[in-house]
Amino acid sequence: MPRSELRARDSLERHAGLRVDGARLLRCLDELAAIGSDPAGGITRLGLSPQEHAARTYLRDLCAAAGLEAETDPAGNLLVRRPGTPRRAVPVLLVGSHVDTVVQGGRLDGAYGVVAAIEVLRVLHEHDVDLPVEMVAVAFANEEGALIQTPFWGSHALCGSLEDGLAAKDRAGRPVSAYLAQTGGDPDRLAEAAWPPGSVAAFLELHIEQGPTLERLGVPIGVVDGIVGRTILDIEVVGEAQHAGTTPMRDRRDALVAAAEIILAVQRVAAEQGVCATATTGYVEAHPNVTNTITGHVRLTAEVRDTDPDRIARGEAAVRAECAQVAAASGCAVEVEIGMRSRPVSTAGPLRDVIREAAETLDLPHLTMPSGAGHDAQIVARVAPIGMIFVPSKQGVSHAPGEDTAPGDLVHGTNVLLHAVLGAQTAVGLHGDHVGDV
Numbered sequence: 001m002p003r004s005e006l007r008a009r010d011s012l013e014r015h016a017g018l019r020v021d022g023a024r025l026l027r028c029l030d031e032l033a034a035i036g037s038d039p040a041g042g043i044t045r046l047g048l049s050p051q052e053h054a055a056r057t058y059l060r061d062l063c064a065a066a067g068l069e070a071e072t073d074p075a076g077n078l079l080v081r082r083p084g085t086p087r088r089a090v091p092v093l094l095v096g097s098h099v100d101t102v103v104q105g106g107r108l109d110g111a112y113g114v115v116a117a118i119e120v121l122r123v124l125h126e127h128d129v130d131l132p133v134e135m136v137a138v139a140f141a142n143e144e145g146a147l148i149q150t151p152f153w154g155s156h157a158l159c160g161s162l163e164d165g166l167a168a169k170d171r172a173g174r175p176v177s178a179y180l181a182q183t184g185g186d187p188d189r190l191a192e193a194a195w196p197p198g199s200v201a202a203f204l205e206l207h208i209e210q211g212p213t214l215e216r217l218g219v220p221i222g223v224v225d226g227i228v229g230r231t232i233l234d235i236e237v238v239g240e241a242q243h244a245g246t247t248p249m250r251d252r253r254d255a256l257v258a259a260a261e262i263i264l265a266v267q268r269v270a271a272e273q274g275v276c277a278t279a280t281t282g283y284v285e286a287h288p289n290v291t292n293t294i295t296g297h298v299r300l301t302a303e304v305r306d307t308d309p310d311r312i313a314r315g316e317a318a319v320r321a322e323c324a325q326v327a328a329a330s331g332c333a334v335e336v337e338i339g340m341r342s343r344p345v346s347t348a349g350p351l352r353d354v355i356r357e358a359a360e361t362l363d364l365p366h367l368t369m370p371s372g373a374g375h376d377a378q379i380v381a382r383v384a385p386i387g388m389i390f391v392p393s394k395q396g397v398s399h400a401p402g403e404d405t406a407p408g409d410l411v412h413g414t415n416v417l418l419h420a421v422l423g424a425q426t427a428v429g430l431h432g433d434h435v436g437d438v
């Protein structure tokens with residue numbers, strides 16, 4: 001057994017009784033929730049906005065007071081280290097999430113994973129825990145892409161996969177560089193936000209589930225086995241706009257009726273046929289959208305998701321087949337094009353084991369489950385093994401002001417994260433080996 005692994009096992013045993021400071025964690029979450037609080041309800045703390053910057057500033061000051069070293073990188077990511085943690089050439093265990101929200105979002109999506117990572121780092125620092133692979137906490141900038149429409153901006157930048165980053169802009173056309181310069185980033189040094197290959201030994205992300213499964217089953221900890229991939233199909237239905245009073249029913253080519261048939265068929269593909277995990281029409285645009293005119297033209301989307309790429313492909317094929325049938329039956333022309341594809345991502349088996357062991361150390365039941373939502377972890381998965389921990393969401397509510405998790409569950413999840421950080425030290429390939437000069 002390598003010396004570093006012996007050191008790690010020894011450390012794991014000695015620190016089995018270590019726990020996070022739950023009251024401190026909850027207080028920090030409350031304080032963070034005040035930043036970007038929206039008078040209309042919920043929290044509006046959009047990525048790369050002054051509100052996200054204020055959240056980073058609050059966390060940076062809190063870390064400095066705790067004796068940790070915090071800095072904002074050129075892309076706007078907040079990075080927090082224990083003093084003495086090497087900056088370069090040694091792989092680290094990266095742990096975190098994001099602090100931006102959607103418009104009128106919740107207080108926990110992303111923020112929980114960041115505050116928990118900082119709490120874990122504080123506990124490790126206070127107890128002077130010797131880690132062969134040092135931990136770095138991260139708050140990725142602009143995960144949601146609600147203002148600057150490049151979701152996963154910060155994780156892409158850190159992983160070196162941000163393509164043409166400075167071309168990003170808001171809906172009004174204001175470039176990302178203007179936002180970055182005002183929020184602690186540096187557009188001129190954006191490329192320097194990328195870490196050298198091999199410098200992330202592994203990534204752990206703690207997040208609220210954003211769905212109802214854990215709460216329904218009464219299980220406090222979710223061990224994520226994969227993050228769904230998705231395909232969005234852009235569908236165009238062309239019929240004939242005619243007078244709604246004078247055109248006999250049998251003579252119509254009503255594009256909205258055809259679109260309605262497609263929408264129901266999309267739902268059946270997942271709900272009744274079980275071809276893929278979910279299938280959704282979220283966008284419909286009808287023309288001319290006039291009360292007394294038969295609809296001539298409809299644009300809509302069909303989005304299919306699953307953790308299995310074959311099932312995504314079968315979902316797509318099923319939607320296409322239904323569209324062809326509707327076209328034949330309705331006399332409308334139906335065209336289907338790919339709007340977007342993303343591949344599903346698996347978490348690393350050894351990290352899933354580490355998370356399960358951490359939950360068992362703490363006597364917490366756990367459930368292995370997929371993530372139906374996207375996360376920064378899916379971007380980091382391109383450069384390092386990832387692990388994800390879920391805690392229950394009350395009534396499954398997320399991206400809304402009502403987003404909540406029981407305080408006890410928030411503390412449990414953070415303790416699991418702490419023990420996963422300790423346990424990850426012995427996981428495959430995490431022995432603090434140097435990656436060479438950079």
Ligand SMILES: [Zn+2]
Pocket residue numbers: 098109110143207375
């Ligand atoms: Zn999130």
